[in-house]
Amino acid sequence: MAVTFPENQRASARAAFGLFNPEQGRRIFSRAHGSGHEPIVLEATPRTWYIQPGMVNVALFETDEGLLLVDAGCAGDGPALLQAVRSVSDKPLHTVVYTHGHSDHAFGLWAFLEAGETPRVVAHENVVAHFERYIKTAGLNARINGQLPGPDGKRWASEREDFVWPTEVFSDTLELTLGGERFVLRHGKGETDDATWLWAPERGVLAAGDLVTGYLPNAGNPKKVQRYAEEWADAAEEMAALRPEVIIPGHGELVTGADAIVDELQAMARYLRHIVDHALRGMNAGLLADEIVETLTIPEELAAHPRLPAVYDQPEFICRNVIRRYAGWWDGYPSSLLPAPRPQQAQEIAHLAGGVGALVDRAWSLADEDLRLACHVAEWAFLADRDDPRAQDCYEQILERRAALETGLMAQVNLRVSRYWVEAARSAGAAAATSGAR
Numbered sequence: 094m095a096v097t098f099p100e101n102q103r104a105s106a107r108a109a110f111g112l113f114n115p116e117q118g119r120r121i122f123s124r125a126h127g128s129g130h131e132p133i134v135l136e137a138t139p140r141t142w143y144i145q146p147g148m149v150n151v152a153l154f155e156t157d158e159g160l161l162l163v164d165a166g167c168a169g170d171g172p173a174l175l176q177a178v179r180s181v182s183d184k185p186l187h188t189v190v191y192t193h194g195h196s197d198h199a200f201g202l203w204a205f206l207e208a209g210e211t212p213r214v215v216a217h218e219n220v221v222a223h224f225e226r227y228i229k230t231a232g233l234n235a236r237i238n239g240q241l242p243g244p245d246g247k248r249w250a251s252e253r254e255d256f257v258w259p260t261e262v263f264s265d266t267l268e269l270t271l272g273g274e275r276f277v278l279r280h281g282k283g284e285t286d287d288a289t290w291l292w293a294p295e296r297g298v299l300a301a302g303d304l305v306t307g308y309l310p311n312a313g314n315p316k317k318v319q320r321y322a323e324e325w326a327d328a329a330e331e332m333a334a335l336r337p338e339v340i341i342p343g344h345g346e347l348v349t350g351a352d353a354i355v356d357e358l359q360a361m362a363r364y365l366r367h368i369v370d371h372a373l374r375g376m377n378a379g380l381l382a383d384e385i386v387e388t389l390t391i392p393e394e395l396a397a398h399p400r401l402p403a404v405y406d407q408p409e410f411i412c413r414n415v416i417r418r419y420a421g422w423w424d425g426y427p428s429s430l431l432p433a434p435r436p437q438q439a440q441e442i443a444h445l446a447g448g449v450g451a452l453v454d455r456a457w458s459l460a461d462e463d464l465r466l467a468c469h470v471a472e473w474a475f476l477a478d479r480d481d482p483r484a485q486d487c488y489e490q491i492l493e494r495r496a497a498l499e500t501g502l503m504a505q506v507n508l509r510v511s512r513y514w515v516e517a518a519r520s521a522g523a524a525a526a527t528s529g530a531r
């Protein structure tokens with residue numbers, strides 16, 4: 094891959110996906126597919142552990158009354174997580190807190206229940222709605238997350254028994270006392286609307302879930318439900334005000350040192366607010382979404398911050414997410430209000446250009462000078478005639494070249510969707526040829 098990050102961001106970019114195993118990533122709800130790695134277990138402060146069983150992190154607090162576990166990892170991480178917990182403490186599992194309802198954080202608890210543990214499960218009230226949304230959109234989620242069937246044949250959690258549901262929910266703040274020690278749960282919004290972060294004041298430890306990950310906040314994912322950049326900034330500032338000594342983040346490495354933590358959280362808030370302000374200013378001035386995104390620039394001190402590399406999401410996507418939050422779906426161009434089908438538009442462009450071949454030639458000649466523009470021309474060629482092998486190759490290769498240059502995973506993954514379209518067109522062509530020969 095051609096992707097490089099500035100020197101000061103490389104460590105965080107490398108750590109971003111932890112012990113990610115693509116086999117597990119494609120069967121995220123399979124209890125039979127773990128990360129295949131020995132979990133990383135670090136004692137962050139006395140009786141407090143950072144555990145990384147796979148792509149995600151878990152926080153463990155030991156108290157005299159029992160264990161407090163923050164998050165439970167992916168379904169397949171459950172057994173390894175249980176072992177990791179038992180390698181440091183034999184106290185009973187008293188309480189589990191879900192930082193949010195995502196597939197990689199709230200699904201490993203089954204292994205503890207099967208081992209006879211009977212914890213209460215505490216979460217923000219919107220986690221219940223999040224799980225219900227998973228059931229409602231199982232097909233959509235399986236597809237956009239590239240999921241394959243697990244041993245039970247399911248590609249996504251789709252029935253009530255696929256979840257370990259919260260037994261106790263809260264809406265804004267909840268204080269727990271375990272073994273005489275205070276733990277404060279605070280609701281925030283960020284990547285999701287159901288987020289909780291946990292503050293252990295006597296230990297100076299904050300378990301942040303995905304509100305802290307060591308990379309640019311995932312606040313703009315192009316295919317997912319609404320994200321909350323403004324509230325994310327609020328939460329970052331609120332966390333910074335506590336001056337934690339340690340943050341156990343939802344992904345990436347353990348973060349230590351109050352000064353570095355405050356610097357990171359404040360930079361994160363400034364970064365998000367910068368994008369939100371730009372989007373709102375543009376919308377209020379009557380600019381179209383494309384114009385707002387096109388004119389977005391990020392100050393160097395934020396773009397180069399060591400803990401905020403755009404390794405997953407990127408500023409343009411966050412900006413569009415803010416626009417979506419406050420405006421409708423229309424891009425503002427009259428022709429796209431009630432548009433002609435894209436293939437028909439592409440055929441008209443091909444006709445004007447003198448054929449699909451002319452579009453393919455033009456796409457290739459643009460590829461070295463303006464790859465972004467070349468993508469459009471290659472797409473017109475492919476949509477004008479999906480059966481044309483030159484258009485297929487051009488579309489596939491130019492989009493792949495673009496994907497390889499992008500730093501963010503979301504951009505790479507979604508540009509590579511072109512591959513599946515081309516593969517589908519090729520196999521449809523092959524099937525038609527076979528049936529024609531009969």
Ligand SMILES: [Zn+2]
Pocket residue numbers: 149195197198303343344
């Ligand atoms: Zn996550």
